[in-house]
Amino acid sequence: MITEETETFSDTVEEEAPVEACTKCTACNTVCPVARSTDIFRGPKFLGPESERYRSHQETAVTAGLDLCSGCKLCEVTCPSQVTIQEYIRRAQNKGAEEGGRTLREWVLGHTRLLSTFGSMTAPLANFGNRNPLVRMLMEKVVGIHRKRPLPRYQWLTFERWMKRHPRPRQTRRTVAYFYGCWVNYNERRLGEQVVAILERNGIDVIVPKQKCCGIPAVVNSNMDLARKYGSENVRRLSELPADMDIIASSTSCGLMLKHDYAHLLEINGAEKVGARVYDICEYLWMLHEAGELDVDFQPVPMRLLYHAPCHLKSHGIGYPATRLLRLIPGVHLEEVDEGCCGISGTFGMKVEKYDLSMKIGSRLFEAVKAAGSDSVLADCETCRMQVEHGAGSRSAHPIDIVARAYGHG
Amino acid sequence: MPDTTTGVVVIGGGSTGAGVLRDLSMRGIDAVLVEKGDLASGTTGRSHGLLHSGGRYCVNDLAAAIECVEEGRILRRIAKTTVEDTGGYFVSVSEEDLAWEPRFVEGCAKAGITCERIPVEEARRREPALSRHVRTVFWIPEDGHLDPFYLVVGNVESARRRGAQVRTYTEVTGFLKNDNRVSGVVTRDIFTGEETTIGCQAVINATGAWAGFVARLLDVEVKVVPVKGVMVVLSHRVAHATINRCHKPGDGDIIVPALSVAILGTTSAKVPHPEVLPIEWDEVHHMIEEGALMADGVSTARAMRAYAGVRPLYDLGAEAEGREMSRNFAVIDHEARDGIAGFASIVGGKVTTYRLMAERVTDLVARRLGVRTPCTTAEVALNDREDEMDQLRHRPAQLGVPKPHGDELGLQALICECELVRPQDVAPWFKDPAVRTLEDIRRRTRSGMGPCQSAICSYRLAGRLVTERGLDGPTATRAMADFLETRWRGVRHVFWGSQLRQAQVTTGVHLELFNLDRQLMHDLPPSLAGEGRGGGFETAEVASQR
Numbered sequence: 001m002i003t004e005e006t007e008t009f010s011d012t013v014e015e016e017a018p019v020e021a022c023t024k025c026t027a028c029n030t031v032c033p034v035a036r037s038t039d040i041f042r043g044p045k046f047l048g049p050e051s052e053r054y055r056s057h058q059e060t061a062v063t064a065g066l067d068l069c070s071g072c073k074l075c076e077v078t079c080p081s082q083v084t085i086q087e088y089i090r091r092a093q094n095k096g097a098e099e100g101g102r103t104l105r106e107w108v109l110g111h112t113r114l115l116s117t118f119g120s121m122t123a124p125l126a127n128f129g130n131r132n133p134l135v136r137m138l139m140e141k142v143v144g145i146h147r148k149r150p151l152p153r154y155q156w157l158t159f160e161r162w163m164k165r166h167p168r169p170r171q172t173r174r175t176v177a178y179f180y181g182c183w184v185n186y187n188e189r190r191l192g193e194q195v196v197a198i199l200e201r202n203g204i205d206v207i208v209p210k211q212k213c214c215g216i217p218a219v220v221n222s223n224m225d226l227a228r229k230y231g232s233e234n235v236r237r238l239s240e241l242p243a244d245m246d247i248i249a250s251s252t253s254c255g256l257m258l259k260h261d262y263a264h265l266l267e268i269n270g271a272e273k274v275g276a277r278v279y280d281i282c283e284y285l286w287m288l289h290e291a292g293e294l295d296v297d298f299q300p301v302p303m304r305l306l307y308h309a310p311c312h313l314k315s316h317g318i319g320y321p322a323t324r325l326l327r328l329i330p331g332v333h334l335e336e337v338d339e340g341c342c343g344i345s346g347t348f349g350m351k352v353e354k355y356d357l358s359m360k361i362g363s364r365l366f367e368a369v370k371a372a373g374s375d376s377v378l379a380d381c382e383t384c385r386m387q388v389e390h391g392a393g394s395r396s397a398h399p400i401d402i403v404a405r406a407y408g409h410g
Numbered sequence: 411m412p413d414t415t416t417g418v419v420v421i422g423g424g425s426t427g428a429g430v431l432r433d434l435s436m437r438g439i440d441a442v443l444v445e446k447g448d449l450a451s452g453t454t455g456r457s458h459g460l461l462h463s464g465g466r467y468c469v470n471d472l473a474a475a476i477e478c479v480e481e482g483r484i485l486r487r488i489a490k491t492t493v494e495d496t497g498g499y500f501v502s503v504s505e506e507d508l509a510w511e512p513r514f515v516e517g518c519a520k521a522g523i524t525c526e527r528i529p530v531e532e533a534r535r536r537e538p539a540l541s542r543h544v545r546t547v548f549w550i551p552e553d554g555h556l557d558p559f560y561l562v563v564g565n566v567e568s569a570r571r572r573g574a575q576v577r578t579y580t581e582v583t584g585f586l587k588n589d590n591r592v593s594g595v596v597t598r599d600i601f602t603g604e605e606t607t608i609g610c611q612a613v614i615n616a617t618g619a620w621a622g623f624v625a626r627l628l629d630v631e632v633k634v635v636p637v638k639g640v641m642v643v644l645s646h647r648v649a650h651a652t653i654n655r656c657h658k659p660g661d662g663d664i665i666v667p668a669l670s671v672a673i674l675g676t677t678s679a680k681v682p683h684p685e686v687l688p689i690e691w692d693e694v695h696h697m698i699e700e701g702a703l704m705a706d707g708v709s710t711a712r713a714m715r716a717y718a719g720v721r722p723l724y725d726l727g728a729e730a731e732g733r734e735m736s737r738n739f740a741v742i743d744h745e746a747r748d749g750i751a752g753f754a755s756i757v758g759g760k761v762t763t764y765r766l767m768a769e770r771v772t773d774l775v776a777r778r779l780g781v782r783t784p785c786t787t788a789e790v791a792l793n794d795r796e797d798e799m800d801q802l803r804h805r806p807a808q809l810g811v812p813k814p815h816g817d818e819l820g821l822q823a824l825i826c827e828c829e830l831v832r833p834q835d836v837a838p839w840f841k842d843p844a845v846r847t848l849e850d851i852r853r854r855t856r857s858g859m860g861p862c863q864s865a866i867c868s869y870r871l872a873g874r875l876v877t878e879r880g881l882d883g884p885t886a887t888r889a890m891a892d893f894l895e896t897r898w899r900g901v902r903h904v905f906w907g908s909q910l911r912q913a914q915v916t917t918g919v920h921l922e923l924f925n926l927d928r929q930l931m932h933d934l935p936p937s938l939a940g941e942g943r944g945g946g947f948e949t950a951e952v953a954s955q956r
Binding site (some may be wrong): 015016017020021022023024025026045046050053054081 | 645646670707710711712824827828830860861862865866907908911912914915
């Protein structure tokens with residue numbers, strides 16, 4: 001009898017669409033850094049699954065307050081029902097922007113790579129301009145980037161060109177591909193050098209396939225088409241690599257795009273396969289350690305360090321491999337500051353109308369960092385590091401920097 | 411001497427009774443409506459909300475179809491905030507459906523229903539939800555959604571503005587008579603048990619499926635056949651327009667996008683009593699299965715609840731049963747038929763034709779009272795107070811953040827996030843003496859009608875019972891428990907997938923976090939209405955206003 005009923009049941013009831021799974025438990029609202037910091041944001045539950053009920057069939061889409069979502073994805077991490085909350089919000093944001101036309105700022109911030117190429121070519125001038133109050137005032141008026149937000153420094157020598165001159169090691173156990181991303185290429189070449197040095201020290205040859213921007217700046221600046229163009233190109237190039245070659249990313253958000261968003265948000269063909277081979281650098285090193293392959297002959301690094309876990313790292317669902325890794329290093333005194341989102345969320349905190357909110361979101365973290373005192377604040381994400389330096393006035397580094405020091409590459 | 415007197419007492423707070431009350435008040439006749447539950451708590455509120463173009467009846471019931479055509483057009487004019495002009499599709503998915511088509515086209519032509527055959531590809535472009543089983547499509551621009559709650563409340567509020575009165579949860583237990591003339595009614599308050607008499611010159615029995623029970627109090631017979639229909643509510647609209655199967659009306663062949671949800675309907679089964687409406691799993695199953703034949707998304711949407719309504723089919727003496735019976739209505743002049751003056755019944759019909767039904771019975775009673783003012787309900791718009799009748803579909807835009815950045819005033823909290831109910835939407839109803847349970851608030855505002863089925867808004871509303879209605883804590887908590895109980899009755903029929911998980915969350919919030927069951931055992935006043943209906947709340951203050 002029971003069997004009979006069960007059969008009837010499964011005939012009738014197909015698997016529900018993911019948006020239906022929201023049980024209004026409100027867990028997402030409790031972790032949302034934006035909702036915590038402003039009263040004018042209704043929170044992920046309302047703007048995501050709840051509004052989604054209305055969007056597809058309503059003439060007036062629910063869009064008010066949507067732009068305040070910074071895209072940290074903590075809601076998705078915390079959702080007990082696996083509702084892709086932020087993806088619903090993101091799609092609605094972009095639909096609204098597509099209907100309303102893109103702004104100059106969205107174009108500028110979306111084309112990070114283009115902008116960075118230019119910035120890098122004119123590095124001294126660009127860096128001077130980015131720090132010049134008059135230029136910044138103009139930038140604020142014309143483009144809408146807040147004058148107080150420090151912008152990343154450009155480097156004339158890109159990681160790409162450095163890598164071309166870098167001699168490949170002779171004896172290696174295996175080869176990995178490195179997705180270095182725009183940040184390493186144009187702004188922090190040293191991090192890329194350290195990644196290469198650490199991997200080579202462990203007998204791993206690093207190659208750098210030709211690559212575009214991962215696309216996340218375009219996604220968050222209402223340009224899904226551009227993001228899809230970048231993404232498809234990256235997926236195509238990475239698919240050409242040998243099928244068993246692992247892919248390493250040192251930027252949390254680039255890694256998240258490759259691992260997850262290409263396949264799910266952008267629905268790029270073949271992205272699932274590529275994504276399955278992508279690892280965050282610290283995740284990869286920890287895997288090596290677990291396999292007994294990591295060289296743990298570390299020199300002591302006597303530093304007092306704080307670790308801030310970036311929101312997008314939490315989305316990877318890999319825990320905090322950096323902290324595990326750093327605790328292998330003698331002398332390291334590491335503490336986690338568990339104060340949530342730093343507030344910058346990529347280009348979100350650069351925008352003139354979101355700067356204050358961004359600083360307010362990060363204020364708890366800033367206070368904790370100031371109170372704790374440290375030699376450096378570690379974070380896997382570049383914009384988190386920018387924000388901590390700006391908000392807490394502290395030094396910051398990628399955890400890899402400490403590993404490199406322990407290997408004597410400091 | 412009766413406690414109060416009026417011109418006409420209308421029994422029944424469904425669409426017909428509300429329509430009659432408005433019609434009377436517009437003709438300048440003093441009237442009181444008495445209803446043993448809440449407004450729209452019987453047949454009307456349990457309809458599927460299809461505003462009939464007439465297409466569904468044009469083959470088998472031409473007279474009813476013609477009435478639907480005319481009344482549908484009138485409602486589009488006078489009840490704009492109540493009607494969603496969605497248009498509708500009639501789709502064929504089987505050989506039998508295709509064979510039905512010529513008769514359908516002929517019927518539409520006879521009834522004057524606009525009906526256009528459109529290529530399937532074109533239809534899919536307009537309505538991507540149409541399933542792959544769909545073979546041919548007719549576009550019926552005059553099908554739509556008619557919100558039964560707004561309709562009844564809109565009629566009643568319109569009548570109240572003209573001096574009419576409403577008493578909910580007030581049951582008629584007997585009649586006052588002078589020889590063979592009805593001179594008033596005896597009523598009993600469901601919650602307090604208080605008896606009141608209302609003197610009047612005429613009584614209109616607009617109780618639909620319950621008409622026989624009311625008539626029996628005067629020892630006259632009105633033969634109404636109660637026919638049950640089961641409906642399933644899906645969590646979102648699924649389609650842009652209503653979808654009907656193009657075949658002989660049968661089970662599970664209607665999908666109505668209704669405000670924020672979609673309603674699948676319906677079944678047809680004779681029941682012994684209008685309040686005995688069991689819902690069986692195979693009925694729910696059948697609705698979803700048949701609905702999925704017409705539209706994609708039916709089987710992947712979340713089924714939120716199931717409910718059953720009862721059709722008040724009037725036995726015209728024919729052999730027909732259930733669906734075969736006419737949806738036509740009849741005005742019974744009991745003076746002419748049974749020799750009882752001052753009493754008329756209005757039976758049969760449909761929500762779509764409620765206004766015409768009201769007009770006909772009011773014509774009769776007005777004539778008997780010597781009132782010559784003609785009916786104007788077809789000309790005067792129902793709703794001259796837009797804010798009170800604000801339709802849900804307008805709310806998303808209103809919920810906006812006008813000047814987001816730098817405006818630290820903050821957003822107003824919502825009462826019900828699922829259905830976008832704002833505090834100002836519920837506030838006036840707390841002051842209305844006709845509103846006596848949280849279910850009544852729900853019917854007037856849609857609070858609690860979304861996917862969580864009142865898990866969240868129930869406690870917010872309970873809080874407002876204290877702050878806005880002046881109830882004490884235990885009474886408000888009891889009202890909340892009763893509200894959850896009535897919601898639960900519909901939800902338990904769809905316990906699988908998300909709605910089952912939802913119920914677990916509701917249980918967690920109310921039984922574990924609030925410890926509600928323990929409070930019910932020890933600290934709370936008992937439910938006033940006992941089994942079968944949510945308890946009402948009433949304070950001395952509110953009662954004294956009545």
